[in-house]
Amino acid sequence: MIDRDEVLHVARLARLQLSEQEVQAMTGELSAVLDHIAKIGELDLDNVSPTSHVVEVTGALRPDEPVASLTREVALAQAPAVSGDGFLVPSPQA
Amino acid sequence: MNNTDIFDLSSAQAVAAIDAGTLSSGELFDAYRARASNDELNCFTWLAEQAPKDATTPPSQSPLNGVPLAVKDLFCTEGVPSQSGSRILEGYRPPYTATAVARLEEAGATLLGKTNQDEFAMGSSTENSAYGPVRNPWDPERVPGGSSGGSAAAVAAGLAPWALGTDTGGSIRQPAALCGIVGLKPTYGAVSRYGMIAFASSLDQAGPLTRDVTDAALMLRHMVGRDPRDATSLQFPEEVSLPSAERLDGVRLGVPQELTGEGIEGGVLEAFQATLARAEELGAQVHSVQLPHAPHALSAYYILAPAECSSNLARFDGVRYGARAQDAHDLLDMYTRTRHDGFGAEVKRRIMLGTYALSSGYYDAYYGRAQRVRTKIAEDFKAAFAEVDLIVTPTAPTVAFRLGEKTADPWSMYLNDYCTVPMSLAGIPAISIPCGLSEGLPVGFQIAGPVFSENRLLDAAYALEQVLGFDGSPARVSGAGGPA
Numbered sequence: 001m002i003d004r005d006e007v008l009h010v011a012r013l014a015r016l017q018l019s020e021q022e023v024q025a026m027t028g029e030l031s032a033v034l035d036h037i038a039k040i041g042e043l044d045l046d047n048v049s050p051t052s053h054v055v056e057v058t059g060a061l062r063p064d065e066p067v068a069s070l071t072r073e074v075a076l077a078q079a080p081a082v083s084g085d086g087f088l089v090p091s092p093q094a
Numbered sequence: 095m096n097n098t099d100i101f102d103l104s105s106a107q108a109v110a111a112i113d114a115g116t117l118s119s120g121e122l123f124d125a126y127r128a129r130a131s132n133d134e135l136n137c138f139t140w141l142a143e144q145a146p147k148d149a150t151t152p153p154s155q156s157p158l159n160g161v162p163l164a165v166k167d168l169f170c171t172e173g174v175p176s177q178s179g180s181r182i183l184e185g186y187r188p189p190y191t192a193t194a195v196a197r198l199e200e201a202g203a204t205l206l207g208k209t210n211q212d213e214f215a216m217g218s219s220t221e222n223s224a225y226g227p228v229r230n231p232w233d234p235e236r237v238p239g240g241s242s243g244g245s246a247a248a249v250a251a252g253l254a255p256w257a258l259g260t261d262t263g264g265s266i267r268q269p270a271a272l273c274g275i276v277g278l279k280p281t282y283g284a285v286s287r288y289g290m291i292a293f294a295s296s297l298d299q300a301g302p303l304t305r306d307v308t309d310a311a312l313m314l315r316h317m318v319g320r321d322p323r324d325a326t327s328l329q330f331p332e333e334v335s336l337p338s339a340e341r342l343d344g345v346r347l348g349v350p351q352e353l354t355g356e357g358i359e360g361g362v363l364e365a366f367q368a369t370l371a372r373a374e375e376l377g378a379q380v381h382s383v384q385l386p387h388a389p390h391a392l393s394a395y396y397i398l399a400p401a402e403c404s405s406n407l408a409r410f411d412g413v414r415y416g417a418r419a420q421d422a423h424d425l426l427d428m429y430t431r432t433r434h435d436g437f438g439a440e441v442k443r444r445i446m447l448g449t450y451a452l453s454s455g456y457y458d459a460y461y462g463r464a465q466r467v468r469t470k471i472a473e474d475f476k477a478a479f480a481e482v483d484l485i486v487t488p489t490a491p492t493v494a495f496r497l498g499e500k501t502a503d504p505w506s507m508y509l510n511d512y513c514t515v516p517m518s519l520a521g522i523p524a525i526s527i528p529c530g531l532s533e534g535l536p537v538g539f540q541i542a543g544p545v546f547s548e549n550r551l552l553d554a555a556y557a558l559e560q561v562l563g564f565d566g567s568p569a570r571v572s573g574a575g576g577p578a
Binding site for chain 1: 186187188189190281282283296322325326328387390392393394396397404408411412413414415416417418422423424425426427428429430431433434437439442443445446447449450453459460462463464465466467468469470472503504505508519520521545
């Protein structure tokens with residue numbers, strides 16, 4: 001149901017590198033899971049509205065008042081690499 | 095008080111003993127700290143060195159009296175490793191504390207340790223942790239369930255008085271069932287999700303794993319409430335009471351045919367039926383109800399939850415925190431290799447599944463349809479609750495299974511959540527209580543109610559607990575490698 005090319009395409013979308021072994025395993029496993037999931041295709045769902053949130057929430061906005069946030073030093077403390085006062089990453093175009 | 099007596103106390107009893115002056119909070123903490131440090135089940139990923147000095151706040155200001163609390167790893171705790179069972183967050187020490195943990199600490203709970211879990215809460219056996227599997231104190235060759243398996247096993251083994259977990263599709267209730275303890279998933283929104291490392295945001299909910307129903311009520315009381323930092327959190331409409339019901343007179347219990355037949359192990363069904371008989375003796379009326387779309391809940395869940403996870407886990411890219419792959423030749427290479435190295439097999443599977451379901455050309459067939467199935471499931475429950483007060487099912491289709499037994503076939507693992515996922519999709523509260531043994535292993539009895547019916551659930555669970563008289567002590571004796 002999902003072939004090797006699709007697995008590679010989806011992995012690219014997910015920014016996920018897969019080893020050759022993982023690609024092979026994923027093709028079989030995802031197909032098996034999708035076979036089960038596909039059973040919802042049998043249901044008549046015309047005129048049914050979608051639910052994304054189950055409990056009704058109204059007036060969820062809090063007052064727009066500035067409060068203290070993390071200091072720059074604290075925000076950078078867990079980063080794998082920093083440069084000056086920012087996160088350091090490899091160049092997008094090496 | 096000697097250690098045997100200390101470990102016999104529930105959390106509520108420990109609070110009372112400290113009030114009465116027969117036990118000090120320091121003594122209690124030290125006893126559990128020592129016992130937890132001999133953990134042979136791999137429940138903990140981090141243990142506190144000592145109780146914080148301010149744990150001796152006077153009782154009037156601190157209703158939980160310093161009772162130690164084990165916390166699932168995915169709750170952010172300031173300065174304390176919070177790795178969500180993942181290699182990609184190895185060594186991560188957050189700069190802030192999750193609201194649920196902060197509220198319990200404000201009420202006087204003391205952080206004892208962080209508990210092992212399936213990576214990012216994805217799993218039903220706690221075999222998917224980067225920090226090794228957790229074992230079940232009833233039989234160390236078997237899994238504790240998951241994903242809150244470390245929390246459940248720690249409470250069952252008496253390594254912690256009580257623990258905090260999270261439930262997305264059954265991750266509190268199923269491990270509670272497999273370990274013979276109480277687990278409660280509150281109404282979606284009852285407890286703030288702020289500071290919980292997210293899996294599926296429309297489903298994730300924090301809740302207690304405890305030795306008995308009273309402890310579950312006591313912990314829940316100090317967790318609920320609106321939090322300005324979680325826009326989906328809600329004001330709990332009443333105080334959470336400590337349960338006291340002795341009878342179930344007039345309570346209508348609905349038994350859904352769809353969740354109590356095919357696929358449920360014989361011994362589990364027997365224990366379930368025996369518990370229904372006890373409920374009738376207490377005055378409950380047992381009715382058959384229908385949840386026609388419940389058999390499709392698992393399919394809908396395994397579209398919605400992976401879709402949300404694929405989005406939530408995009409944040410793990412090696413830039414701001416956590417691990418990063420070295421010697422990348424450009425930014426994209428750094429992202430893709432960091433994620434390859436940092437995520438385990440099940441997390442990769444779910445990210446792939448979710449990304450596929452959300453990708454162009456498949457969105458309507460998968461995500462769109464799953465959201466419509468969710469509507470039908472919520473409507474099924476609404477219709478059922480017009481006829482009955484509470485719905486009861488077995489919590490899990492089987493007792494605890496052997497390590498490795500279900501890892502090769504993802505769908506066989508996913509079937510663990512067959513009876514718990516429908517309530518998650520509907521956002522309603524559900525509790526699992528231990529109701530007996532099958533082949534020497536605990537069986538869970540699940541009670542679900544309408545939105546914000548936690549007090550009624552707890553009362554019904556309490557009344558049943560009194561007559562069932564489940565004995566969890568065998569797990570506490572064997573759990574720490576010997577008598578307490």
